[in-house]
Amino acid sequence: MAEFFRELRTTTGLNFTIFYDPFDARRFGYAFLMTCKLSVLSVVLSLIIGVAGAFAQGARFAPLRWVVAGYIAFFRNTPPLVQMYFFFFALGAITPTVPDDIGMEVPMVSSFTWALVALSLFAGAFNVEIFRSGIEAVPRSTVEAAESLGYSRLGAYRAVVLPLAFRVCLPSLNNNLVNLVKTTTLAYAIGVPEMLYVANQIWSDSLNVTEMMNVLLLLYIGLVTLLVWIMHRWERALRMPGYGT
Amino acid sequence: MDTPLVSIQAVHKRFGDLEVLRGVSLDVARGEVICIIGPSGSGKSTLLRCVNALVRPESGRITVAGIDVTAAKLDPIALRRRVGMVFQQYNLFPHRTALQNVMMAPVSVLKQDKREVEARARALMAKVRLQGKEGAYPGELSGGQQQRVAIARSLCMQPDVMLFDEVTAALDPETVKEVLVTIRDLAEEGMTCLLVTHEMGFARDLADHVYFTDRGVIVEHAPPAEFFGNPKDARTREFLGQVL
């Protein structure tokens, strides 16, 4: 394989260093894993935020509802890149540092963690709204039936409301999660070595912008396709016989 | 006489400006079947919903099997394992099979052993004449079948009292009967039942006592023979004249 790409370079000038240069292969491999890790973790965290936030929005305790409303307003109405900078520069500056193994002071919270926090909160804000629309589609009478069977509010939420709400809002959830995976590239801005960041390093060294661009696009298409496939599998597993198609 | 299983005393309930219940009192002994009839909007559903605390009245007192339903710090789970409720619109959980619908609450609310609950649930499915439909989803069942699953679901909690709120009103005439037969079986086994119904024939045959409500008060109540044979109040006569 390495031979083939070396050949390709001499015959056509197309320079895919990541397929024959071990150094580039390794750093780009890590970058790919970094993007996967950032995507998976932020998808999971944003779902948790969405579920918890939508539950809190229905709470009787008004201040809790205000907090959720404020959170949504903030993260929905500001650009995600600005949020990323805010976490990294504003909050990163006031979090303590610890000495690393060679005695350098490094921040306790890594840029990866800040990126993860920013992305999860950003996508989570949309997820809260998405879940809420699903929850509002669950008939009040169905919830009352659960309550009549002794379910607490939380119990009814877990056993009845959420599973039904999920089915309603999966398509919009799908969209938001696809967006989230693509938005992980913003972590580039605070130096997280994910795919875009490392691709940039590689094309600065080898001047192969076009080649790396194509690799990047294909890999993102692959990742998003995988996500959409998983979501469709899930949608099918949740199908309710006798309802819809 | 024993203390009644369900006791409702001077219950008042308003929604905003609308006084829906204006001092309703009635007692139901264990094993008794009572029917509540009356015009639309007279507060029948609200009254039933007060009994299992889906609605909290402003004043008055309700007790069920020794539990003070109107207490400020009511334990709803303790109450609702005693009181089953069946609704007009069945309200099954559409993402669970019929059997799962029946089993869910005893397993996850009462924390009962899953195998015991399953045995009981299967027996109840047979009792409501739905053997073979255990694996069907609500969307795959007819209205009458769904309603019988809903009855089995309530019974699986092993309640002392069953509340039925116009449970046949959404059904077509042929399927009404299959649901009424199920309720009759239940009543004949000695289950205490509070029914809101428009099925006058059913009330006459099955009830131990019939209550007629209008505009938030009980206008008249009597055993069915007397109630239907010789209604005293003019409003009762007018209502019966319309529906019979």
Ligand SMILES: Nc1ncnc2c1ncn2[C@@H]1O[C@H](COP(=O)(O)OP(=O)(O)OP(=O)(O)O)[C@@H](O)[C@H]1O
């Ligand atoms: N949650 C609520 N909020 C506001 N008004 C309500 C509520 N529930 C019931 N009502 C009103 O209270 C009145 C009595 O309602 P209820 O459902 O108890 O009547 P009903 O006797 O069961 O009538 P029907 O035969 O039509 O079922 C109605 O006017 C209804 O609009």
Ligand SMILES: [Mg+2]
């Ligand atoms: Mg009603």
